[in-house]
Amino acid sequence: MRERWTQTRRSAGYLLVSLVTAVATLVALPLLVWPSKARAWAHWHRRRAGRLLGVPVPARPTPPHGEPRDGWEIRTAPATRRGLLWLPTHLLTGLPFGLAALLCLGNVFTGLWAMALWWALPAEAIPTLQGEIPVDDWATALTAAPLQVVVLAALFWWGGPPLARAHARICLRVLSLSEAQQLTQRVEVLTRTRAGALDSHAAELRRIERDLHDGVQARLVATAIRLGVARDALDEAPEGVTELMREAHEGIEEAMTELRNVLRTAYPPILADRGLDGALSALAAGCGVPTRVHVEDLGKVPAAVEAVAYFVVAEALTNTAKHGRATRAEVRVRQTGTGLSLQITDDGVGGADETLGTGLAGIRRRVLALDGDVLITSPQGGPTMIEVEVPCG
Structure with a gap:
């Protein structure tokens, strides 16, 4: 019951706002036909429809950093066309759907008001039910008014949420990308993210190359030099010690050779230089x-x-x-x-x-x-x- 009440309340708000925005669309139509305004207006409606239906709606696209807006405007021409198409669609759906909700809910509140306060109003301000039945006595106030409230409340209880969802689905249908356009947009996003990933990867390779070159390789060179000096100083030492020093020295030199190969294959230092x-x-x-x-x-x-x-x-x-x-x-x-x-x-x-x-x-x-x-x-x-x-x- 609570979930149903939440749906009805949200549907009422959605339909009434749709009525207001449909009237605003009609009044501000010359302004909304401007491409950027049409896209922004359409995206706002998409977000409303997505929230009502529980459907995720992508964020409004913006020109990538460094891309001229003129070129981006051309690439997003399909989105502009959908935004312009939404203007008459919203007028044809938002006005009747919103008016139906307004009449239904408005008469519910009229019935409640008439039932409780008819006696306090002057004769010229007596409310009427269904536009025909004046509420000028308690019999009418306690029979016709409650009947109107119950009937219209039940009508909106069962019909309001489907009506709001229908408008939201029409909105998403008109404004959503086709499969081909979604694929194209996805490819563009992947292309931009791949470029960013490649730049990050290249920066990381340069950092590794710098750390290996300035850190590990430098220490290996210093160690090799010290081993070479020690081996020369131990020429008169027992043969076994000299042989071990020679093997250690050669091992360090081989490690440095392999390290240089790794540096060249990771990111050639000559490119940076x-x-x-x-x-x-x-x-x-x-x-x-x-x-x-x-x-x-x-x-x-x-x-x-x-x-x-x-x-x-x-x-x-x-x-x-x-x-x-x-x-x-x-x-x-x-x-x-x-x-x-x-x-x-x-x-x-x-x-x-x-x-x-x-x-x-x-x-x-x-x-x-x-x-x-x-x-x-x-x-x-x-x-x-x-x-x-x-x-x-």
Whole structure:
């Protein structure tokens, strides 16, 4: 019973507010046809409908940080159209539904008022029931008035909540996204969150690289130096002690070599020092095949994308030097409308195959992790071309 009473009370408030907002929509229609106003007005109604039905409603979207509002307005044109469609829909539903609730509840209160206070009113202000029956004696006040109260209260008790829910469902039906639009919106959200996650990941990699380089590696170097000095000082010591010192010294040096490899694979320090252009030039200079590097003005590129580009070029040039038997290679990097584009070519013998463990599979894994594309063209006899595009959004 308490739950039913709560539903009836909430439905009454919902329908009466819907009547008021429908009248406000009619009065302020020239103002509400403005796109931003229409979206805000529609979202407010969505939230009301969602609360009544117990349906979660997403927060009102706002332009992502740094995105021009004009472009965002264009992308959210479907939401604007739904907001504009809601204006006549609300007039056609909010007015009659709200008026029905107002007439029903208003006559309930009229019956209660007439039943209790008819005797205190002047003759010209005598209330009437159903617009026809004057309440001018106790017989009418104690029969017709209670009957009106009971009938109309029961009518709203059973009909009010379904009427409010019907209006709320119409609201959500008109203003909710279609499945295709929901999917598109979800992809946009995932794209933005992925970009944020990649930036955070890249920052964390840089922190790890810095901590390892400045902390662990520095201590290992100092220990190796001390062990080397100690081994030199123990040249005259028993053979066993000298051998142990030598093994410890060599172990420290091997650990430092492995640590440097970890640092290079986690986040190449040269990227932080020289940027992508300088890092690729260093790779070309160290390649066994003469390599030309062309890097256009890239603007701001996420650190994670820079790292992937570096590893792609490094792996491709390593394959060229080891397996391609090429006499020259070329690397081109440019910014496209959607991301970073790389093209690595050589004049070698071709025949590169991802299934043979030549490192091409590793390139594909790294690129696909950022939702990028990889195209490898390597016919027998050459040339070999690797084309990569990585989103920068």
